[in-house]
Amino acid sequence: MNRTQSWTLAKHCPEVKHDNLYWSLLSEEIVGVGGPVGLDHSLDRSVIALTTKEQPGMTEEVIPGIYRVINLDQLAKLNAKLSGPDTLRPEDLSLFVGYSGWSPGQLQSEIDAGFWTLASASGTYVRDCMFKHVMDTIVEPTTGKRVPIDAHGFQAWASMRESLGM
């Protein structure tokens, strides 16, 4: 989802382990919001990691150029000991807490009712629109904290609608 907050993973998910260097680095990353399901409660928290780089055996392709980390915990354990061109670094990952879900047929009925427009986009477009615009941050001069440039994702939404001729 094209939403983010000024929160780091550590603030979103206090239960994240810090016994691993990789997790420690990840916990300082700004995370996006994937949706309202699995967002608030630590017991059913969902963290999804997307990336534009492939690490064989640890990622699966969603569309050409965009990969999902299959098991983030496993990746953190493995990559804490590895370094190389194929190894995903914490800064290569875009993290999203929570996800959006629908019951069977519900999404289709919402599409039919005109609440959503369906689109297909190239991996580069998704990267620029969904990750880059949304996850890019600047350091706020007053507080010195990293904040997302477009927290509400308006830029991504407007750009997508323009591309679809809407």
Added chain:
Amino acid sequence: MPIKYTLCHASTLSTRTIARRTPSTSRAMLSSLAHGAHRAYRAHAPPSRRENARARARTVALELNSGRLRRRHLPGRRRETSVCARAGRESDDGSERNEQTQNEGDDRAHAVDWREFRARMVAQYSENAALGASIDAASRDGSPPTWAHGLENLEKGALLVAVEEDASSFWSHVVIFMLGEWFGRRALEKKEGGRKPTEATTRISSTDFCARLCRCRSHTVRIDWDNFESHAIVDARQALPGG
């Protein structure tokens, strides 16, 4: 060992496959049948085809000598008319397997992204000038294509763009990247107590998903799998945000 070049057809290749799995007595018989079929084919083939076959064999020989020989085939017509070179009568299984692996690697490297192909088709038959321009620019420069177009049906990797512009709604100005149906299922399985997927969970249908969703949410009700439909769907809609 003399190297023999032949034009192999589907029947010959499959006969060879069978021959490897049959006793040696039958193998000799099958082999003679296969070569007989070749001779008959060559004898009855029209002159132009025979000429083509000779020319093709010469090309193969030249390519083999220059070390550039690869099995050539068209996707989807792999076993129909392929030119292959064999050392002796019985081909070496190992080398053939290596050759096949190499060919599969080549196929993957040259595989066309079907989504990009579809985008080209959409650009050709729709009035979206921006789409056509972006695809053309990418073809010219060799840069990664940045295109987006409307879709009719849901699919993995699709984008959901909110139509609503009411800023007070959570779902306004939202773009959602669809990772797939499975993710919710996996999260639910985890929530149900880390249960390993059984036959029932691996062969999950949309209605199963709904029923299990309700079970996760309530933690108390065991859904009657035969009679849950209407209640389950209503409950799930109430349980899920955005429902």
